[in-house]
Amino acid sequence: MESVPNVQELVRNDPLQVPESFLIGNEEEEDKLQSTADKYNPSSEIPIIDLSLLSRGSEEELHKLDKACEEWGFFQVINHGVATEVLQEMKDATAKFFELPLEEKNKIRMPPDDFQGYGRAYAVTQGQTLDWSDALFLSIYPTQYRRPNLWPTAPEGFKETIEAYSSGVKRIRDELLRCLSSTLGMEKDALLNLHQEVIQVLRANYYPPCKMPDKVLGLSPHSDTSTITILMQEDNVTGLQIRKEGEWVPVKPIPNAFVVNVGDVMEIWSNGKYRSIEHRAVTTESKSRISYASFILPHAEVEVEPFGHIVELSGSQKYKKVKYGDYLGSSLKKGKLKGKSHIETAKIGS
Numbered sequence: 001m002e003s004v005p006n007v008q009e010l011v012r013n014d015p016l017q018v019p020e021s022f023l024i025g026n027e028e029e030e031d032k033l034q035s036t037a038d039k040y041n042p043s044s045e046i047p048i049i050d051l052s053l054l055s056r057g058s059e060e061e062l063h064k065l066d067k068a069c070e071e072w073g074f075f076q077v078i079n080h081g082v083a084t085e086v087l088q089e090m091k092d093a094t095a096k097f098f099e100l101p102l103e104e105k106n107k108i109r110m111p112p113d114d115f116q117g118y119g120r121a122y123a124v125t126q127g128q129t130l131d132w133s134d135a136l137f138l139s140i141y142p143t144q145y146r147r148p149n150l151w152p153t154a155p156e157g158f159k160e161t162i163e164a165y166s167s168g169v170k171r172i173r174d175e176l177l178r179c180l181s182s183t184l185g186m187e188k189d190a191l192l193n194l195h196q197e198v199i200q201v202l203r204a205n206y207y208p209p210c211k212m213p214d215k216v217l218g219l220s221p222h223s224d225t226s227t228i229t230i231l232m233q234e235d236n237v238t239g240l241q242i243r244k245e246g247e248w249v250p251v252k253p254i255p256n257a258f259v260v261n262v263g264d265v266m267e268i269w270s271n272g273k274y275r276s277i278e279h280r281a282v283t284t285e286s287k288s289r290i291s292y293a294s295f296i297l298p299h300a301e302v303e304v305e306p307f308g309h310i311v312e313l314s315g316s317q318k319y320k321k322v323k324y325g326d327y328l329g330s331s332l333k334k335g336k337l338k339g340k341s342h343i344e345t346a347k348i349g350s
C-alpha cells in the first residue's frame with residue numbers, strides 16, 4: 001500500500017507527468033477507443049425511472065423498471081424526493097474534503113486491514129495497472145458498522161451532510177428493493193428480508209484531470225458485487241460508461257438524478273434475468289470529477305442463490321449458491337476487479 005501514489009497529489013506536483021504504473025496496455029487502449037460516443041447518442045436510451053410513480057403504485061412504471069433491469073442493468077432515477085439542497089451540500093462538502101492538504105486527509109487514511117477511510121477504491125495487487133483515482137470509503141448502515149475514527153472531521157459539518165445524504169439514499173434503496181421484489185414475483189418486503197441486514201456503504205471517487213486521458217482509466221471495467229448500487233454523479237462532467245453489446249456507452253448526467261445499477265447479487269438471485277453490467281470511469285484532460293456510489297449489500301452470512309420460482313420458469317439454475325461474505329471477500333482479495341470475471345466464479349459449470 002505504501003508504494004501506491006496518491007493520484008491527486010501526483011497531479012498537484014506535476015500535472016504533465018503520468019507514471020508508468022498507471023498506463024493501460026494496448027489491448028485496454030483499443031477497447032477504450034470503442035466508445036460509441038461519437039456515433040449516436042445512446043445515453044438518452046438509458047431508461048429513466050420516475051420513483052414518485054413507483055411509490056404511487058404505477059404498474060406501467062413497474063414494468064419499465066423490470067425491462068430496465070433486464071435489458072440494461074442500469075437506469076436513472078428521477079423524482080426521488082431527496083431535496084436538491086441535500087445533494088448539493090454533499091457535492092460541496094466532498095469537493096472541499098478532497099481539496100484539503102494530503103496530511104489532513106491522511107488523518108483518516110485507510111488502514112491496511114480495513115476498507116474504510118481515505119485511500120484507494122480497490123486493494124492493489126502486484127503488476128496491476130493503477131486507476132487514476134482516490135477514494136473516501138465509509139460504512140453507513142447499519143450504524144454499528146461505522147468506524148467513527150475513520151470519518152472525516154473536516155470540512156465542518158461534513159458528517160451531518162453525509163448523514164442527510166445517506167438517509168435520502170436509504171429511502172430510495174428501500175423503495176427500489178420493494179419494487180424489485182414485486183417485479184421478481186415476490187411479496188414486497190422479500191428482498192429487504194433476504195438481506196438479513198441491509199448494508200449500505202458509501203464510496204466517493206475522486207478523479208483528477210489527466211493530461212493523457214486516453215492512456216489511463218479512472219476506474220477499470222468491473223461489475224459491482226452489490227445487490228444494487230445507487231450513484232450520484234456531477235452534472236457537468238461525463239465519466240461513467242457502461243458496456244452495452246460490446247461497446248462503451250457514456251451515461252450522460254441528468255441534473256439531480258441518481259444512476260442505479262444491478263449488482264452481482266441481483267444477477268444471481270434472479271438467475272441472470274437481471275444483469276450486472278460492466279462499467280468503468282474515464283478521466284478528462286482538464287476537469288476533475290467526483291462520483292458518489294452507495295453500495296447496497298446483504299449481510300455476510302446470507303447464502304445467495306437463484307430463486308426457485310425463477311429457476312423453474314427459466315428451466316435451469318445458472319448460478320451456484322455462494323455465501324455473500326465469501327463472495328465479497330474473494331473479490332476484494334483479487335484486488336482490482338476485472339470486468340465480470342468475478343461473477344463467472346458463481347456460474348454453474350465454472
Ligand SMILES: O=C(O)CCC(=O)C(=O)O
Nearest residue numbers: 203205239240281291293
Ligand atoms: O465514477 C463513476 O461514475 C463510477 C463509479 C463506480 O463504478 C464504482 O464506484 O463502483
Ligand SMILES: [Fe+2]
Nearest residue numbers: 222223224279
Ligand atoms: Fe461500479
